[in-house]
Amino acid sequence: MPIAFASLSLPIPLSWAQQPDEALVIRGVDAAVKARVDAIAEYTVTEHYSVFRGGDEAHSAAEMTVKTTYQKETGKNYTILSESGSSILRKLVLSSILDNEKRINQPGTREGTWITSANYMMKLKPGRVQHLDGRDCFVLSIEPRERAPNLIVGTLWVDTKDESIVQIQGTASKSISVFTGPTQLMRQYAMASGFAQATHARAVSDSFLFGQTIVTIDYTGYEIKIRAAP
Secondary structure, three states, X not given: OOOOOOOOOOOEEEEOOOOOOHHHHHXXXXXXXXXXXXXEEEEEEEEEEEEEXXXXXXXXXXXXXXXXXXXXXXXXXXXXXXXXXXXXXXXXXXXXXXXXXXXXXXXXOHHHHOOOOOOEEEEEOOOEEXXXXXXXXXXXXXXXXXXXXXXXXXXXXXXXXXXXXXXXXXXXXXXXXXXXXXXXXXXXXXXXXXXXXXEEEEEEXXXXXXXXXXXXXXXXXXXXXXXXXX
């Protein structure tokens, strides 16, 4: 998702008695993503979008609440529950985000957006774990193998217990247009039905048309259907 964010938690370093094996950690990340993809047949979630302008995050310029429905066979669809504020920002910013999310989650396309070693070069940062959102995390630097607005150059935090994603933060590897600067992105995750699901996202971008724009997304009320075991 083309959006940027600032972490709400300060990492606290913990010493490692021994540096973990980088290849094992990366394989664990791949396995956690594959397990989620294979297990979840469908889900619904309520997403609340807010747009802020000019550094004023006390007063939103536009808001939208949508119900998102994901199905493994067809991808994502959205139903708008409420909207307010600037119709221009809702159309040019929020509707564009929804259209892009729908496009990149189509079967055959979404595989290229997964946070796996097939799509990213990953390198384990040495020397410590970090405590983030109540979880001990391995920290990896990531760089996409191809440039795209929805792929991030930055940092990935994964749980030391199961390598599930806790947070991703960085810069979009490609601007969405020649009029837009690099977008700073962050997304936080928590476990729902045993798998990592987004809970909060933040994107900060500058454009020739709008200046600085901040978009935040809050995800609540997941209802997840797990595929029956074969």
